[in-house]
Amino acid sequence: MMFYGADKSQLLIGETTYGHHQIEMSCDTCHTSAFGGEEVIQNACTQCHAEDLEHSNDSHPKAKFTDPRNADLLKIIDARYCVSCHTEHHKEKTDEMGVTVPKDYCYHCHQEIGEERESHKDLPFDSCATSGCHNYHDNRALYEGFLERHADEPIFKAIAQLPNRTAEKNYQEKNDNIQPLTAADVDLSAYPKAVPEKIMHEWLSSSHAENGVECSSCHIQDNTSQQWIEKPDHTSCQSCHEKQVKGFTEGKHGMRLANTVAMPLQAISPKEAAHPEAFKSDAFTQEHSCSSCHLSHEYNTQTAAVESCLGCHNDEHSVAYLESPHYALWQKELAGELPENSGVSCASCHMHREKINKKGEVFVVHNQNLTLRPNEKMIRPVCMNCHGVGFAIDALADEVLIKNNFNGRPSQHIESIDWVKKRQ
Amino acid sequence: MKKLAKRAITATIACSAAAVLISCGGEEKTAGIDPKNHTDALFSVMKADRTNYTKLIVQRLGPKGADAVVPKEEWKDIENGIPLPAQMFRAGAEAVRDLNDTFTYSLQSSWPINKQNAPKTPMEKEGLEYIVANPGENFYGTEKLGDVSYFTAVYPDVAVAQPCVSCHNEHKDTPKTDFKLGDVMGGVVIRVPL
Numbered sequence: 001m002m003f004y005g006a007d008k009s010q011l012l013i014g015e016t017t018y019g020h021h022q023i024e025m026s027c028d029t030c031h032t033s034a035f036g037g038e039e040v041i042q043n044a045c046t047q048c049h050a051e052d053l054e055h056s057n058d059s060h061p062k063a064k065f066t067d068p069r070n071a072d073l074l075k076i077i078d079a080r081y082c083v084s085c086h087t088e089h090h091k092e093k094t095d096e097m098g099v100t101v102p103k104d105y106c107y108h109c110h111q112e113i114g115e116e117r118e119s120h121k122d123l124p125f126d127s128c129a130t131s132g133c134h135n136y137h138d139n140r141a142l143y144e145g146f147l148e149r150h151a152d153e154p155i156f157k158a159i160a161q162l163p164n165r166t167a168e169k170n171y172q173e174k175n176d177n178i179q180p181l182t183a184a185d186v187d188l189s190a191y192p193k194a195v196p197e198k199i200m201h202e203w204l205s206s207s208h209a210e211n212g213v214e215c216s217s218c219h220i221q222d223n224t225s226q227q228w229i230e231k232p233d234h235t236s237c238q239s240c241h242e243k244q245v246k247g248f249t250e251g252k253h254g255m256r257l258a259n260t261v262a263m264p265l266q267a268i269s270p271k272e273a274a275h276p277e278a279f280k281s282d283a284f285t286q287e288h289s290c291s292s293c294h295l296s297h298e299y300n301t302q303t304a305a306v307e308s309c310l311g312c313h314n315d316e317h318s319v320a321y322l323e324s325p326h327y328a329l330w331q332k333e334l335a336g337e338l339p340e341n342s343g344v345s346c347a348s349c350h351m352h353r354e355k356i357n358k359k360g361e362v363f364v365v366h367n368q369n370l371t372l373r374p375n376e377k378m379i380r381p382v383c384m385n386c387h388g389v390g391f392a393i394d395a396l397a398d399e400v401l402i403k404n405n406f407n408g409r410p411s412q413h414i415e416s417i418d419w420v421k422k423r424q
Numbered sequence: 425m426k427k428l429a430k431r432a433i434t435a436t437i438a439c440s441a442a443a444v445l446i447s448c449g450g451e452e453k454t455a456g457i458d459p460k461n462h463t464d465a466l467f468s469v470m471k472a473d474r475t476n477y478t479k480l481i482v483q484r485l486g487p488k489g490a491d492a493v494v495p496k497e498e499w500k501d502i503e504n505g506i507p508l509p510a511q512m513f514r515a516g517a518e519a520v521r522d523l524n525d526t527f528t529y530s531l532q533s534s535w536p537i538n539k540q541n542a543p544k545t546p547m548e549k550e551g552l553e554y555i556v557a558n559p560g561e562n563f564y565g566t567e568k569l570g571d572v573s574y575f576t577a578v579y580p581d582v583a584v585a586q587p588c589v590s591c592h593n594e595h596k597d598t599p600k601t602d603f604k605l606g607d608v609m610g611g612v613v614i615r616v617p618l
Contacts, residue, residue, distance in 0.1 A: 063519075069544050069548070071569050072569075
């Protein structure tokens with residue numbers, strides 16, 4: 001059953017969820033042991049997902065359910081285990097976020113809410129976990145206190161900018177003997193073949209050359225063997241860009257390369273995706289690596305923020321981006337008409353900037369679907385930089401607006417913020 | 425005669441069997457702790473820890489003291505936020521479940537802010553009513569939940585500080601707005617599986 005490398009497609013009892021599609025054939029990632037029951041599977045879930053749940057201040061952690069006084073509730077839904085609500089291999093009953101229970105799952109434990117809250121009296125019993133209202137796990141942008149603090153924010157904030165990235169600055173502060181490199185600083189005789197002019201030029205214009213990083217840093221991994229690596233992969237980037245590589249391997253771009261995946265899998269390409277039709281045909285077989293977006297030698301983060309994405313992604317939302325107000329701001333920023341960080345690229349939303357400490361260090365989260373599950377996760381790190389919370393909630397709840405890439409105003413208003421204001 | 429003999433033989437066998445059973449085991453068995461003493465001891469630790477947290481951290485470093493920390497319901501999301509004493513108590517209850525399965529405890533009330541903390545089992549309801557009706561007393565009983573029998577103890581949770589009373593009275597979700605200092609606001613329920 002656990003033969004390494006054997007094709008196990010015949011053993012698949014049903015398609016995996018959208019989220020796990022890429023690692024579908026790596027059975028051992030989750031089924032680490034043939035025996036061991038639900039604890040084995042639970043450990044598989046927490047191995048990849050525990051960190052995000054902790055970070056999200058999970059509203060329903062396992063700890064809430066282990067008191068024996070809750071035993072009768074657990075008979076209906078055993079909320080101690082992920083698979084109670086997220087059963088794998090049952091595509092026919094799998095809804096958004098990999099949920100395989102009907103939408104009234106909240107009702108079993110929270111039946112009294114209709115009597116307690118006047119505002120909730122006439123709401124349908126299966127409408128709790130809808131956009132902008134409640135989420136089972138992550139309510140950081142939805143809980144009452146938060147909505148109260150941000151209740152009267154305007155649609156557009158007076159200062160609408162993303163936090164500045166600080167990776168380069170931090171590096172320079174920590175290593176104060178860095179000198180920008182020139183062509184003369186590279187001893188080309190050490191390398192197996194002639195370096196094309198184009199590549200030399202690209203490298204010289206990059207922040208690698210600016211910060212003392214030359215060919216051997218990426219192309220030679222082992223100091224003892226000095227073996228030249230023709231096409232360094234993400235493991236070469238890891239030694240300096242550890243956080244970014246970790247994020248990359250946690251999202252759909254790089255999850256096949258994660259070290260939590262049991263069987264080494266080839267990097268994802270559009271032809272292996274769940275929806276190959278959503279990608280450009282000429283990118284069909286391109287495998288995703290750091291260089292896919294960052295273009296080896298140039299490492300141009302501006303290109304990585306828009307052009308790289310649109311080189312592959314061909315869905316409605318991506319195509320509509322070029323007609324969107326967000327793109328207009330991006331163009332203005334690149335042209336110097338708006339201050340830095342005022343523009344909104346694909347990366348602004350989908351690879352958000354996170355402040356990691358009080359010193360103000362900001363880095364780019366490379367898990368591009370972290371803020372999509374569900375999309376209310378975008379409110380705090382992304383939308384709030386420029387928009388008021390109420391507007392952001394309304395926009396993210398509007399599926400039509402998302403498809404046309406926010407070209408217009410939200411068509412409906414989510415009342416949660418109004419109910420909060422009434423109780424103030 | 426035969427019957428008497430049979431009875432005598434049965435009695436002898438029974439007695440010797442009993443003797444074997446009693447004397448078997450070799451070493452002395454350690455005496456078990458009475459569940460009531462067990463829960464009383466646990467409660468005294470819980471109470472002492474929470475009282476200390478309230479005095480030494482919340483009062484000393486909070487708004488009424490050094491004003492260096494902010495004790496608030498949504499403490500995780502606030503700079504320098506720290507849990508309220510009741511939240512610190514609950515965090516302890518949750519953490520204990522990962523460390524030890526010989527007892528569980530929870531903080532409950534007949535007038536809870538969060539309705540999940542209302543008494544659920546008939547014994548919890550009885551216990552909470554008892555400690556309110558009989559100030560100064562604890563409640564002890566046994567109940568069966570699922571397949572397991574439990575020794576259940578309910579200890580009064582008294583409003584020892586003005587902030588306990590004012591916060592609960594003023595909270596948006598409180599069902600009771602006239603708590604007074606010294607009132608039994610709820611109870612600590614400790615369960616020991618038997």
